[in-house]
Each structure stands twice: as structure tokens, then as C-alpha cells.
Amino acid sequence: MKVIICGAGQVGWQIARHLSGERNDVTVVDNNADLVRRATDSLDVQGIAGFASYPDILKRAGAEDCDMIIAATHSDEVNMVTCQVAHSVFAVPRKIARLRSQSYLDAIYSDLYRRDHLPIDVVISPEREVAEAALQRLTAPAAFDIETFFDGEARLLGLNLDEDCNVLNTPLRQLSDLFSTLRAIVVAIRREGTLFAPEPGDQMFAQDDIYVMCHVEDVSRMMEIFGKKQAKQERVVLVGGGNVGLSVAQALEAQADRLRVKMIEKSRKCAERAADALERTIVLNGDGLDAGLLQEANIRKADAVLTVTDDDKTNMLAAVRAKSEGCPFAIALINDPTLAPLMTPLGIDAYINPRATTVSSILRHIRHGRVRAVYSVGDAEGELIEAEVLSTSPIAGQRVRDIDFPEGVLIGAVKQEGKIKRPTGGLRIDAGDVIAIFALAKDVPEVERLLQVSIDFF
The missing domain is CATH 3.40.50.720 (NAD(P)-binding Rossmann-like Domain)
Structure with a gap:
């Protein structure tokens, strides 16, 4: 896929990092030559210094035959004009714009973004994404990170394990046996700064950060098992x-x-x-x-x-x-991810990274085919992808234990016939099922291949 990313700030750089790492043809455009140079020096991308809304700049960036343009500069107006030029001059099929001004986001003006007006296919609002993230944090104050999946029926929760957690030093396989009716799976662990997808024999230790995919009805029980108290916020x-x-x-x-x-x-x-x-x-x-x-x-x-x-x-x-x-209980908005390690020593319970929420929202619309939701975990170290299994997928008709996933990939939950199920080894994945998969960033292209979605782009 050929993509032009307008704006090489934090969000633009992160999206370029995701897409270039998946062997897409990415060009970054920004009027700040230093930001363009940073992107081209650190990522496998091309760079153009200039104003993204100028037709000649977009032409140099390859707009004549690109598949998608993502306008994420600091100016709403530049983002809007960029999408208009991309549509009117170059007929770019898919256009995503980040807009901050609330006036542009008012529902009564939504007709503004029709094809015969301002042709923007997807409008991303960082403020609204952050507001939603803040509300979710308040629903589970003991979690440092939270995101919903399966239309609110399941949640991904990030938990820091304390010394008094009752299930420390217990193999995950044994946890599954002890709590066989609990619809929850530990899909990722961060230990000493490194994020990984655990094996059944792996144990959890104090100070680990873990990510758990859990049915919304089992959240309270799961939090109790991991030694976390739920308090109502009034x-x-x-x-x-x-x-x-x-x-x-x-x-x-x-x-x-x-x-x-x-x-x-x-x-x-x-x-x-x-x-x-x-x-x-x-x-x-x-x-x-x-x-x-x-x-x-x-x-x-x-x-x-x-x-x-x-x-x-x-x-x-x-x-x-x-x-x-x-x-x-304190939640802080933190734009700079390098400050995140200071949260625990300072006693701050949770933080919201606007860049991560915006990146996740944009990725949701970039992932191909039947992908329904994407959440960027940590500093773009991994993704939780919710997708429908197509009949053409290599995993359709296979049992979980027989699927040849890379080491950094784990199924967190499966929705079959309207019910959320824990992915046991004997569970068969059929076409039409919706699955939530955790994948380390390097393994995302393989997940897309297994889901057979990259050829189903529209």
C-alpha cells in the first residue's frame, strides 16, 4: 500500500513507524525539514519538506498513484485543504484527517465532510479520543491502561502486580486450571521494560505490568484475583x-x-x-x-x-x-512517552497518552478488510487487533492449538454465535467468528496475512 502522511510530529511519526515496519511504501510530508529528516533517518520512509496542502508538494510525494493520505499536521485547515486537494486533483481513494477544533466536529455540521463538499472519509478528534480514554480509566481505577472490544463486551486492562498479589510465581497454565470459568487471558507482560507475549508455562512476578483481555462481566472477579480493589468513582x-x-x-x-x-x-x-x-x-x-x-x-x-x-x-x-x-486516585495526561516510567515512583496511578489514543484510532481505519478495532499497546510496541475471520483465512476451521502463530502473537478472546469465549487449545475458529489478537509490532504483518485481510482492502 502506498501512503502519504502529512505531518511528521508525534502522531505522524508513529503512524509512519507502524506502516513502514509493515513494508508499505510511505512518504512523510512536513514544512519542518528537521522533522522530515528525523523520519527519514530513523524509518524506512521517503520525505518531502514543504506544505502538505500544496498540489506540487503532494505530486512530488506521489499523490497521483497513492492509496491513502493521512493529514495529521498541527493545523485543522491545512489538514482539510490537503484532503480536498488530494481528492480533487489526484483522486486519492481514502483520506483521513485529524481535526481539533470543536466547531468542525459538531454533529450538526457533519454534512461538511461529504464527497461533494469536503471529501474526508474519516475524521479523527484527539480531544474526543482522550475524553473517552479518561472515562474508561475511571471505570477501572486500579488499571493503568484500559480499552474496550467486542462492542463493549470485553476489556483489555493493564495492571501492575504488587508484592501481595496472590497469583505471583504461578504458571499461567495453572491459572487457567484454577479459574476455569474465568473468561480472561493474560495476553502480554512487560518485565524490566520489555513487552512479550507469554507462553503457558511463564510465571508473573512482582512489578510486572500485565495486559489482560477479560469479559466485561468477569472484570470484578479478575481484579480481585490479581489483588486489585474496585472503587466506585462519584x-x-x-x-x-x-x-x-x-x-x-x-x-x-x-x-x-x-x-x-x-x-x-x-x-x-x-x-x-x-x-x-x-x-x-x-x-x-x-x-x-x-x-x-x-x-x-x-x-x-x-x-x-x-x-x-x-x-x-x-x-x-x-x-x-x-x-x-x-x-x-490520580490520572495524568502525558504526551511524552519517555515520562511514563516516572508515573509509578511519583505515585500517579494511571496516565493517558493522547498520541497512543490517536494512533490507535487512525490504525483502526488503516488496517485492511474486516478489522473492527485496533489498540496500540505501550509505545507502539504491540497491537490488540479485533477482526472477523474470513472463509479464505488460513486459520478458519482450525483449532487454536493447531494455528501456527509467531511467538509474539496470542489470541485474547473469541466471539462465536454472539458469546465471548476464552480461547482454549481445543476451541475451533470458524469463518464469521470475531477474534481479538495481541501481536508484537514486528508480527502484525503476519497476523494480517493469517487473517487474509491485506488483499481485501477497500
Whole structure:
């Protein structure tokens, strides 16, 4: 597949890394020559320095015969014009644009993106993706990472194992025997910085980060087995009232469970805008690092704090300050993945990486054929792919134990006849089944081959 990626920032670079690693023909375009050079030096991609919306730049990038264009520059308007030029001048068949402005995302203006207006096939909103990620974190506060699959019927949860976990040093095979009715599978373990797909004989140790695919009805039992307590979130304090904070607050207000939400925003202008847009949320104008203001927000009685300003270090410090003032659970928005190892030493319970959520959303629309969902695990170290099994797939009609998967690949769950099942060795995979597969980044092309989806691109 030939792809042009416009924008060589964090999201563009990560998408280029994914696609070039799968032997696609990738060209990166950015008006910052240094970012283009970084991409071409570190990845197997071509690079063009220039404005992505210029027809001559797109022509140099190969738009005349490309399959897809991904517009992920920092400007909404550049992304929109790029898609228009790609459609009108070069007839590029698939166009994805990242848009941040809420005005462009308002549902009443959705007709704007029809082919005879602004021909954008998929609109990605980082703010909405982050808001959704924040809501999911609140549903399972003991998890550092969470994503839903099978239309909400299953979840992927990231858990850090403590010394008091009852199932440490127990082979995974034995766990399956002990809890035979538990619809949960450990699909990945990160140990000493390395992510891997475990074998049945592997054990889990204290301080491991594990990723578990679990039926939504079994989440509470699974968390109890791994020594994690589930606490209901009723009072939430938000630090940051920009686009992300406002999106999170609006999503919290829209929930059936009426949460009590308070927001702290430093900018008076942003605070006034948030107060006008929100109905039940109390908005305080001030610094989220101010202990007195946190006390005014009644942080000690809050169940959770979400720090979602546009500055990573402010988010980290505000989360630490909130916990020192008595808040039991803190989630921080962190753009720089190199800061992630600091979360545990600082006592921050979970973090949201906007880049990872946006990359996952874009990958969902890049993966070919019958792929229904994709989640990027860690710093693009692996993927959890939900896909329908086609009749032409090599795995159709085979039992799980007989499928020749690479070492870095593991089935997390199977949906057959409307029911989520744990993938035991004797389970037969048939055409029409929907499966969730964890794969290390290097093994994703082989997974696509086994699913027979790369030839079914549309």
C-alpha cells in the first residue's frame, strides 16, 4: 500500500513507524525539514519538506498513484485543504484527517465532510479520543491502561502486580486450571521494560505490568484475583479546562451516573468558556498546583483527580499535589512517552497518552478488510487487533492449538454465535467468528496475512 502522511510530529511519526515496519511504501510530508529528516533517518520512509496542502508538494510525494493520505499536521485547515486537494486533483481513494477544533466536529455540521463538499472519509478528534480514554480509566481505577472490544463486551486492562498479589510465581497454565470459568487471558507482560507475549508455562512476578483481555462481566472477579480493589468513582476533580478538559467534563456530565465534577482552570478566559458550556460542573479559576485551591475543590473527598492541561510536567505535579492532599486516585495526561516510567515512583496511578489514543484510532481505519478495532499497546510496541475471520483465512476451521502463530502473537478472546469465549487449545475458529489478537509490532504483518485481510482492502 502506498501512503502519504502529512505531518511528521508525534502522531505522524508513529503512524509512519507502524506502516513502514509493515513494508508499505510511505512518504512523510512536513514544512519542518528537521522533522522530515528525523523520519527519514530513523524509518524506512521517503520525505518531502514543504506544505502538505500544496498540489506540487503532494505530486512530488506521489499523490497521483497513492492509496491513502493521512493529514495529521498541527493545523485543522491545512489538514482539510490537503484532503480536498488530494481528492480533487489526484483522486486519492481514502483520506483521513485529524481535526481539533470543536466547531468542525459538531454533529450538526457533519454534512461538511461529504464527497461533494469536503471529501474526508474519516475524521479523527484527539480531544474526543482522550475524553473517552479518561472515562474508561475511571471505570477501572486500579488499571493503568484500559480499552474496550467486542462492542463493549470485553476489556483489555493493564495492571501492575504488587508484592501481595496472590497469583505471583504461578504458571499461567495453572491459572487457567484454577479459574476455569474465568473468561480472561493474560495476553502480554512487560518485565524490566520489555513487552512479550507469554507462553503457558511463564510465571508473573512482582512489578510486572500485565495486559489482560477479560469479559466485561468477569472484570470484578479478575481484579480481585490479581489483588486489585474496585472503587466506585462519584466525585472527580479536573485540572485543566482547555479543549481536552472541556471534552472530558462534557462526557462526564453525559453519563447516566451523575458524577460530581469540579474543574480548576488557570486561564480566566478558558474558565469562563468552560463555565458557559457546562451545566453541572463547578468551575474554579486558579492554579491546579495551589494547595489552597485544591482544598477549596474539596480534593480530600474526591474519588479521583484528572490532570489534563497542555503541559506534561504541570499534569504530573498537579497529580502528585492532589494525592498529597488526600485524593486516593490520580490520572495524568502525558504526551511524552519517555515520562511514563516516572508515573509509578511519583505515585500517579494511571496516565493517558493522547498520541497512543490517536494512533490507535487512525490504525483502526488503516488496517485492511474486516478489522473492527485496533489498540496500540505501550509505545507502539504491540497491537490488540479485533477482526472477523474470513472463509479464505488460513486459520478458519482450525483449532487454536493447531494455528501456527509467531511467538509474539496470542489470541485474547473469541466471539462465536454472539458469546465471548476464552480461547482454549481445543476451541475451533470458524469463518464469521470475531477474534481479538495481541501481536508484537514486528508480527502484525503476519497476523494480517493469517487473517487474509491485506488483499481485501477497500
